[in-house]
Amino acid sequence: MKKASLIMIIGSLLLLGLFKFPLWHIQLEAPQYPDPLGMHIFIEGIQGEEEFDIQNIDGLNHYIGMRTIPKPEEMWEFEVFPLVIIAMVVLGVLIGILGFIGKVGYNWFLGWFVLMSVLGVLGMYDFNAWLTDYGSNLDPNAIMKLTHPDGTPMTYSPPLLGHEKMLNFDVTSLPHTGAWMMFVGMSLTVVAFFVGRRKREKRA
Amino acid sequence: MKKLSLPTVLFMTLATVFTGCKDQGDKSNGALTSNAAERVYVEPGQYDEFYAFLSGGFSGQMSVYGIPSGRLLKVVPVFSQDPEKGYGYNEETKPMLNTTHGFIPWDDTHHPDMSQTNGKLDGRWIFMNGNNTPRVARISLSTFETEEIMEIPNSAGNHNSAFVTENTEYVVAGTRFSVPIPQKDMPIKDYKGNFKASLSFLSVDQDSGEMDLSFQIRLPGFNYDLAHPGRDKSHGWIFITTYNTEEAHTLQEVNASQNDKDFIAAVNWKKAEEYIKEGKFKTEKAEYAHNIFDEDTHMATSTIKDEVRVLDASELPGLVYFLPTPKSPHGCDVDPTGEYIIGNGKLSADLTVHSFSKMLDAIENEKFDGEAYNIPILNFEDVLGGTVKQPGLGPLHTEFDGKGNAYTTFFISSEVVKWNVGTWEVLDRKPTYYSPGHLSIPGGNSQEPWGKYVLAMNKITKDRYLPTGPEMNHSAQLYDISGEKMELLSDFPTIGEPHYASMAPADLIAPNSKKIYKLSENKHPHAATSPADVRVERDGNEVHVYMTMVRSHLNPDNIEGIKVGDKVYFHLTNLEQDFDVPHGFAVIGAENAELLVMPGSTETLVWEPKKVGVWPFYCTDFCSALHQEMSGYIRVSPEGSNTELKWSLGEE
Ligand SMILES: [Cu+2]
Numbered sequence: 001m002k003k004a005s006l007i008m009i010i011g012s013l014l015l016l017g018l019f020k021f022p023l024w025h026i027q028l029e030a031p032q033y034p035d036p037l038g039m040h041i042f043i044e045g046i047q048g049e050e051e052f053d054i055q056n057i058d059g060l061n062h063y064i065g066m067r068t069i070p071k072p073e074e075m076w077e078f079e080v081f082p083l084v085i086i087a088m089v090v091l092g093v094l095i096g097i098l099g100f101i102g103k104v105g106y107n108w109f110l111g112w113f114v115l116m117s118v119l120g121v122l123g124m125y126d127f128n129a130w131l132t133d134y135g136s137n138l139d140p141n142a143i144m145k146l147t148h149p150d151g152t153p154m155t156y157s158p159p160l161l162g163h164e165k166m167l168n169f170d171v172t173s174l175p176h177t178g179a180w181m182m183f184v185g186m187s188l189t190v191v192a193f194f195v196g197r198r199k200r201e202k203r204a
Numbered sequence: 205m206k207k208l209s210l211p212t213v214l215f216m217t218l219a220t221v222f223t224g225c226k227d228q229g230d231k232s233n234g235a236l237t238s239n240a241a242e243r244v245y246v247e248p249g250q251y252d253e254f255y256a257f258l259s260g261g262f263s264g265q266m267s268v269y270g271i272p273s274g275r276l277l278k279v280v281p282v283f284s285q286d287p288e289k290g291y292g293y294n295e296e297t298k299p300m301l302n303t304t305h306g307f308i309p310w311d312d313t314h315h316p317d318m319s320q321t322n323g324k325l326d327g328r329w330i331f332m333n334g335n336n337t338p339r340v341a342r343i344s345l346s347t348f349e350t351e352e353i354m355e356i357p358n359s360a361g362n363h364n365s366a367f368v369t370e371n372t373e374y375v376v377a378g379t380r381f382s383v384p385i386p387q388k389d390m391p392i393k394d395y396k397g398n399f400k401a402s403l404s405f406l407s408v409d410q411d412s413g414e415m416d417l418s419f420q421i422r423l424p425g426f427n428y429d430l431a432h433p434g435r436d437k438s439h440g441w442i443f444i445t446t447y448n449t450e451e452a453h454t455l456q457e458v459n460a461s462q463n464d465k466d467f468i469a470a471v472n473w474k475k476a477e478e479y480i481k482e483g484k485f486k487t488e489k490a491e492y493a494h495n496i497f498d499e500d501t502h503m504a505t506s507t508i509k510d511e512v513r514v515l516d517a518s519e520l521p522g523l524v525y526f527l528p529t530p531k532s533p534h535g536c537d538v539d540p541t542g543e544y545i546i547g548n549g550k551l552s553a554d555l556t557v558h559s560f561s562k563m564l565d566a567i568e569n570e571k572f573d574g575e576a577y578n579i580p581i582l583n584f585e586d587v588l589g590g591t592v593k594q595p596g597l598g599p600l601h602t603e604f605d606g607k608g609n610a611y612t613t614f615f616i617s618s619e620v621v622k623w624n625v626g627t628w629e630v631l632d633r634k635p636t637y638y639s640p641g642h643l644s645i646p647g648g649n650s651q652e653p654w655g656k657y658v659l660a661m662n663k664i665t666k667d668r669y670l671p672t673g674p675e676m677n678h679s680a681q682l683y684d685i686s687g688e689k690m691e692l693l694s695d696f697p698t699i700g701e702p703h704y705a706s707m708a709p710a711d712l713i714a715p716n717s718k719k720i721y722k723l724s725e726n727k728h729p730h731a732a733t734s735p736a737d738v739r740v741e742r743d744g745n746e747v748h749v750y751m752t753m754v755r756s757h758l759n760p761d762n763i764e765g766i767k768v769g770d771k772v773y774f775h776l777t778n779l780e781q782d783f784d785v786p787h788g789f790a791v792i793g794a795e796n797a798e799l800l801v802m803p804g805s806t807e808t809l810v811w812e813p814k815k816v817g818v819w820p821f822y823c824t825d826f827c828s829a830l831h832q833e834m835s836g837y838i839r840v841s842p843e844g845s846n847t848e849l850k851w852s853l854g855e856e
Contacts (some may be wrong), residue, residue: 035783052781055782056782058779059754063829063830074405143830
């Protein structure tokens with residue numbers, strides 16, 4: 001159980017990477033941008049990949065009536081997400097320590113993972129809802145109003161995951177370092193669960 | 205097959221007759237190798253390997269080309285007003301063209317020279333002369349803008365300029381014409397012995413690049429033509445060709461070509477520094493303008509300075525020596541080792557090469573052959589390093605490939621000749637089209653040349669391009685010199701009359717090239733860096749409009765309350781922070797120019813409305829899909845009317 005608990009602690013601590021590294025990265029490529037524009041989505045706010053990328057993305061988006069990229073204070077998520085992550089790290093480490101001194105069993109590790117997964121899915125759902133709203137809730141006075149061949153108004157939600165062609169832009173949206181650290185961390189907690197169970201079975 | 209015009213045939217016949225060279229009989233594209241096109245072809249989206257900075261001669265500008273493609277990258281206004289960019293027309297840059305003669309909106313640029321560190325090109329700045337109204341400019345190679353212009357007092361015909369010492373300690377500027385110093389009303393026939401020359405040393409601040417006229421050396425009244433600072437072992441010296449040592453003042457074509465030998469003046473500037481330290485200078489009254497463009501305020505200021513420290517070469521021993529050089533030498537070039545000083549006697553059949561170490565030896569042993577105005581003349585034979593025998597006609601300029609070879613242009617026989625430094629043997633020759641002046645090898649005047657290409661700048665173009673009336677642009681010709689024989693690769697038209705070019709590898713310059721000005725660092729006193737700063741203010745009959753520009757609107761877009769007789773200052777700030785998105789600004793009836801405002805910077809256009817009406821203004825630089833909509837109106841009421849001053853954007 002000692003080894004499993006250590007893995008549990010390390011796994012939970014890896015979530016702290018989210019405070020340093022971006023969770024997600026959205027890149028916009030077009031012929032007239034030989035240096036692609038990019039957005040780094042942190043749990044505490046959105047930053048341009050280069051110093052003026054946000055300003056330039058906003059400049060482009062105003063043609064199709066998108067709102068400007070939100071500042072941290074404009075979205076409740078950027079206040080709540082860091083608190084949730086901190087809480088999960090503290091909880092994970094606590095469970096790990098309690099496991100280490102034999103106060104809780106390995107099932108708690110899996111319990112933490114399930115809770116984190118639920119929160120993660122909720123987060124993704126929220127993020128996707130925001131992207132959809134951001135790309136479809138357009139200014140009615142937008143300079144350019146484009147429609148699909150069937151006549152429905154075009155919307156511009158960047159993909160949650162993967163690549164999509166938006167007008168003249170190739171938009172690619174992928175998890176970034178912070179997310180990968182989180183995934184590895186979460187996987188470790190599952191590993192901790194199995195390691196703990198195997199130890200128990202051997203002893204039995 | 206190209207038709208040969210009579211002048212062409214004459215030129216080439218002359219060349220053949222005089223040089224006795226066989227391969228000049230080729231048809232006029234020379235020995236153009238079949239894959240030359242591939243070697244100058246730079247694929248779309250790919251970069252050239254080198255930058256070439258060409259002086260614009262009487263255009264007063266500097267043009268920037270990519271090499272080997274010969275693509276024009278930019279024209280940088282230096283001494284000339286440029287309506288394309290508003291340089292010299294807007295309020296910010298007008299002070300750049302201020303002189304003690306007043307506002308001089310043009311000049312004659314000859315010699316761009318890049319800053320150096322340890323004798324190697326360092327890609328920080330280009331210095332360039334204004335020949336007519338003596339000036340030296342400094343152009344930043346991060347912004348490609350003219351940042352400083354220093355007027356040179358006591359000078360006339362600032363041809364012998366701007367030459368940079370090994371660590372950019374000084375930019376050296378010598379006078380071509382001698383004049384009365386101080387200037388006065390006197391008979392021209394009394395030239396001899398009364399006219400004098402000045403050699404100016406402009407020190408350079410290594411961080412900011414800012415120049416200071418540190419001191420001048422007073423020299424006899426000859427013509428000082430071209431110069432080259434010593435390198436490596438000859439560091440601390442500068443060598444200058446002279447002509448008209450006869451001191452003729454009339455029909456100089458004949459009277460200044462009488463002496464069999466003129467001089468190369470060897471000036472020991474380290475010695476000059478010692479004399480300055482010892483206080484052996486005279487402080488003389490001399491007015492000159494010093495103009496500086498500040499990158500943060502986006503504004504230039506002009507200051508008139510009033511004195512200069514002068515060292516008199518006739519009174520201070522060890523400062524200057526004369527090296528006899530046949531015959532009316534023009535170019536003066538020092539090889540990368542610093543040992544050889546090539547004096548291109550433009551009327552001489554041979555090329556004379558002086559040896560620096562022999563010169564030092566002769567000075568030490570005081571082997572003098574007389575003096576001129578108390579300045580020792582060394583013995584020709586004592587300082588002679590070698591002679592290139594009968595290389596061609598009318599040698600002008602020499603550059604080096606770093607592999608022990610020199611390349612000299614011959615104006616009269618119209619060719620580039622390759623010869624060996626040391627054996628003095630002619631190795632190769634190629635015709636030029638036609639009559640070359642300077643030539644340039646990347647780093648070819650430094651200790652470390654990139655001996656891959658030579659660019660010859662021709663004075664005459666004749667049949668090289670489609671005719672464009674009596675005047676055609678001058679032609680530059682690019683040769684590959686990486687092999688044993690030179691190969692002509694291409695030719696391309698240039699701007700004005702390019703004299704010299706400084707060439708450098710792209711990777712020395714490109715990484716430092718600025719992409720935008722940061723709005724957060726904009727310290728222009730009239731900047732409007734956010735929509736909240738937008739306003740219009742009246743002060744008597746002066747109206748200041750604080751306007752912003754962004755794709756695709758000018759803010760405000762409607763202004764009322766302007767009256768005939770007002771002086772309207774449009775202060776425009778470009779809020780973009782995206783590479784290569786300038787906005788322009790033009791208003792009807794403006795008597796100056798339009799503006800081209802770079803991202804993050806502020807520029808001011810003055811407009812004095814003369815007619816009542818509602819007049820449009822608009823963006824001149826196609827900036828976005830809605831560029832045509834980037835416009836507004838300004839209402840001009842009659843003089844004395846009381847239309848309320850107001851402005852708006854997006855209001856009904
Ligand atoms: Cu515009």
